[in-house]
Amino acid sequence: MRLNIKELLRGDGVLPFSCELDPEGLDYPSILRYESPLRAQGSVRSSAGLITLTGEVRVSLRCLCDRCGREYERESAEALDTVLATEHQDEEDPDVFLVQDDCVDLDEIITTAFVLGLDSKTLCRPDCKGVCPRCGHNLNDGPCTCRPEADSPFAVLGQLLED
Ligand SMILES: [Zn+2]
Numbered sequence: 001m002r003l004n005i006k007e008l009l010r011g012d013g014v015l016p017f018s019c020e021l022d023p024e025g026l027d028y029p030s031i032l033r034y035e036s037p038l039r040a041q042g043s044v045r046s047s048a049g050l051i052t053l054t055g056e057v058r059v060s061l062r063c064l065c066d067r068c069g070r071e072y073e074r075e076s077a078e079a080l081d082t083v084l085a086t087e088h089q090d091e092e093d094p095d096v097f098l099v100q101d102d103c104v105d106l107d108e109i110i111t112t113a114f115v116l117g118l119d120s121k122t123l124c125r126p127d128c129k130g131v132c133p134r135c136g137h138n139l140n141d142g143p144c145t146c147r148p149e150a151d152s153p154f155a156v157l158g159q160l161l162e163d
């Protein structure tokens, strides 16, 4: 969705927004499917010549754990916090978006925030134990039977080191 912010370009003010975005094309190996559209809401604020956009984007995901391969549900919520510029000052700054024809491209801002938030969050739980390299048993369900060395003091030491 493109949001017209012409009024804010003339002077101080606040313009709230809310929109939904079809996640079609946002394909990532860790995301099995989207259980909801990307839902964003927030506001654009103009104050003393600076135009900022703040808000939040939420989406329900069905994910695949990077470590144990188990499916899990995840509610993703990422903050939107960007500066809107009428001229491109720095191409490299990911937090600055350009206003074109009095409009901001909300879809681009929402997608960027969501994608940046994806990194390092593809575990079914923060302390996921993964799978046994020998039998493939999901160690979140408890230890498997193919670890006889667990009785030796060295294995205990190894576990302490792992932790
Ligand atoms: Zn896992």
Ligand SMILES: [Zn+2]
Binding pocket: 132, 133, 134, 135, 136, 137, 144, 145, 146, 147
């Ligand atoms: Zn095993």
